[in-house]
Amino acid sequence: MSRAVRAVGPGLLAFVVYIVFSGSVNTYNIVTGVVVAAVVGFLTANITVSNPGKLGEVGRLGWLIAYAIRYFFIDEVRAHVDVMRRIVHPRMPINPGIVRVPYAVSSDYAMTTIANSITNTPGTVVVDVDTERKVFYVHWIDVKGVEPEVTRGISRVFEFFASRIFD
Amino acid sequence: MGRWQKVVITASMVAFVALLALALSAGGLGFTLPAGRVRDVARWYLFTTFNPDLELFSAMAPEGVTSIVWDYRGLDTLFETAVFFLAIIGSVAIMRDIKTGGGSKPKGSTGLSPIVKTVTRITVGIILAVAASIALHGHLTPGGGFQGGATAAVAPLLILVIFSRYYIERLGVSKNAMLAIRSLGLVGIAVTAFIVLAVTSLQGGVAYVFQNQPKPYAPAGMPYEVGGSLTGGTLLLFNIFEMFAVSAGFTIIFLLLAIPESEVLGVLRGGEDGH
Numbered sequence: 153m154s155r156a157v158r159a160v161g162p163g164l165l166a167f168v169v170y171i172v173f174s175g176s177v178n179t180y181n182i183v184t185g186v187v188v189a190a191v192v193g194f195l196t197a198n199i200t201v202s203n204p205g206k207l208g209e210v211g212r213l214g215w216l217i218a219y220a221i222r223y224f225f226i227d228e229v230r231a232h233v234d235v236m237r238r239i240v241h242p243r244m245p246i247n248p249g250i251v252r253v254p255y256a257v258s259s260d261y262a263m264t265t266i267a268n269s270i271t272n273t274p275g276t277v278v279v280d281v282d283t284e285r286k287v288f289y290v291h292w293i294d295v296k297g298v299e300p301e302v303t304r305g306i307s308r309v310f311e312f313f314a315s316r317i318f319d
Numbered sequence: 320m321g322r323w324q325k326v327v328i329t330a331s332m333v334a335f336v337a338l339l340a341l342a343l344s345a346g347g348l349g350f351t352l353p354a355g356r357v358r359d360v361a362r363w364y365l366f367t368t369f370n371p372d373l374e375l376f377s378a379m380a381p382e383g384v385t386s387i388v389w390d391y392r393g394l395d396t397l398f399e400t401a402v403f404f405l406a407i408i409g410s411v412a413i414m415r416d417i418k419t420g421g422g423s424k425p426k427g428s429t430g431l432s433p434i435v436k437t438v439t440r441i442t443v444g445i446i447l448a449v450a451a452s453i454a455l456h457g458h459l460t461p462g463g464g465f466q467g468g469a470t471a472a473v474a475p476l477l478i479l480v481i482f483s484r485y486y487i488e489r490l491g492v493s494k495n496a497m498l499a500i501r502s503l504g505l506v507g508i509a510v511t512a513f514i515v516l517a518v519t520s521l522q523g524g525v526a527y528v529f530q531n532q533p534k535p536y537a538p539a540g541m542p543y544e545v546g547g548s549l550t551g552g553t554l555l556l557f558n559i560f561e562m563f564a565v566s567a568g569f570t571i572i573f574l575l576l577a578i579p580e581s582e583v584l585g586v587l588r589g590g591e592d593g594h
Contacts, residue, residue: 165441166448173452180548188451196444199478199490264437281432 155194158201163193212317219313223269227309231273235293238275249295250279253288253303255311262318269310276306364391379532379543380458380551388463389557393529396557397512400564404505407568411498414575417586429483439481443474450474454562458551464561471562472569484577494574497567504564511556515539529553 167189174181206212238246253270257263267278267288275293282289288307296302368386370377378386388396430436454467478487512529519526519539526537531552533540541552 162444166444169445169448170452173449174456178548179546180550183548184451184455188448188455192444192447192451195447196440200440200444260433260437264434267434268438278434281434283433 154204155197158204159190159193159197161193161204161207162196162200163189166192166196206318215313215316219317222309222313227269228273231275235274238293245294247294248291249298250289250291251295251298251303252300253290253307254300255286255288255307257311257315257319259318262314265314265318266307266310269314270307375533375535377532378551378554380549380554382458382460382463382551384461385457385463385551385554385558389554390529390531390552393512393531393557397508397529400505400508400561403568404501404564407501407571410572410575411494414578414583417575417578417583429485431481435481439477443477446474446477447471450562450566454558455555457558458554459549464558465565467558468562468565469569471566472573475570476573479573479577484574487574492570492574494571497571497574501564501567501571504560504562504567507560508557508564511553511560514553514556515541 167185170185170188171177171181174185201207238244255263255266257266263281263283267281270276270288270290271278277291278288279291280289281287290303290306292303292306296305364383364387367373367376368378368383369381371379378390380386380390450467450471450473452467453462453470454464457463457467475487475492478490478492515530516526516528519537524537524539526539527534530537530539531541531554532543542550543552544550
């Protein structure tokens, strides 16, 4: 029973991916999509979900939508503009290095969201993670400082949203 | 490698491509590609693949390649599937004494970083959904059972590499389980090949092996649509069973390849007087 409950989230994801990849909404796709979603959801339930109750909390969904808008339209744009400026600048002002960025979230999904958000914005890449000490090792195009107060600036926004979506 | 060697190699590669392009544009393979004679065969397939006005000669599925693979030349594909099956049985036979499961899990964490693991937990389901879509739409759009099965096999491969082979065995993806799925897929293909013949024979009629749609003098066939949705008759069943057979077959190979060489050699040497 608990596996069936856990299968809801992965099953919904599989259904949406199936319909989008198939490219049309018709009877055939909906019928086969439901069957595929049930099978895939059941198969992946135990490796994907440990706390299915979180799926039903609407507040988390609201934070997710807010984060998607904020991330793609503000943080991404800002990072792109910054890196573009460095590329076209005649003196190419870069000061690269690898810094420690501490994080304070507890779930794997929140940690991964922060890491992927850092990597996906130009100029910063997570090269490793230490879950014992709770730090990311981040390659930064313009190292402004190695102190945790400074490096946390990279992930502050991401961590704020990730902890509210997943923790 | 010296600088002049690099220059000579680069120049000869550029010259080769340029000469090939020149030869082709000068008509080295004929001026119309493909040649007109080939076109007649292709035209016939396109004309009959899905043609409601010519149902007795049509495969009644809009995807030409799948129609050719599983209807026009279904027997050919059956033997191809059998060859692939024998190749896998051969590798299982070679590795017969070597345990894929068991063994003690190494201490500490295994596999890639927790970031990669967490992403993989989500993408595995996405990969399986895409694979199912490729297989279930094989009679409508490019794709089919083999393509879908090969895509689905990426999911266990990712788990195998990113987590560990101990983890994947614990999930129930073992060599014997995959052999069972693979055999069921092949039985399904065999049943589908005979289903029209078997049902028609029981009713006292005549039909062909590998029959899909009604043919002259063999009027039985699988319905090519259900409730207004095209199903391609036997093509859909072939694609589903082929997907299971192929994905399980590839997974067996991945499981066997993940066994460390030291364990393989230890068994193959067979102890002190094993040879």
